[in-house]
Amino acid sequence: MRGDGIHHGDLLVVDRSLEPRPGRVVIVALEGELTVKRLEQRETGPCLVASHPGFPPIPLAGRDCRVWGVVTHVVHALPGAR
Structure with missing residues (x-):
């Protein structure tokens, strides 16, 4: 999701x-499994989309899934801090 x-x-x-x-x-x-993706609505139904175009969308119809929450902020570590 870079x-x-x-x-x-x-x-x-x-x-x-x-x-x-x-x-x-x-x-x-x-x-x-937990995954972080962008939620999109397509003609075929809702799907998860990675920010990298090399990963195909993941259709959610008929799958065992549950939206856990919406990401609102990202915290980065400073270089050299780890």
Whole structure:
């Protein structure tokens, strides 16, 4: 999700009270795994989209998934701090 400013090791602030609308970055429990992607509405139904174009969209119809919350902020570590 580097295209959305999210890098490996970042801390994400998640608001579980916000509605997961298309265009928002969300954390989703998908088939037992947590993933961070942008929620989009397509003709075929809702899907998760990575910011990197090399990853295909993940359709949500018929899958075991639950939106856990909406990402509102990202916290980066300063270089050399880890």
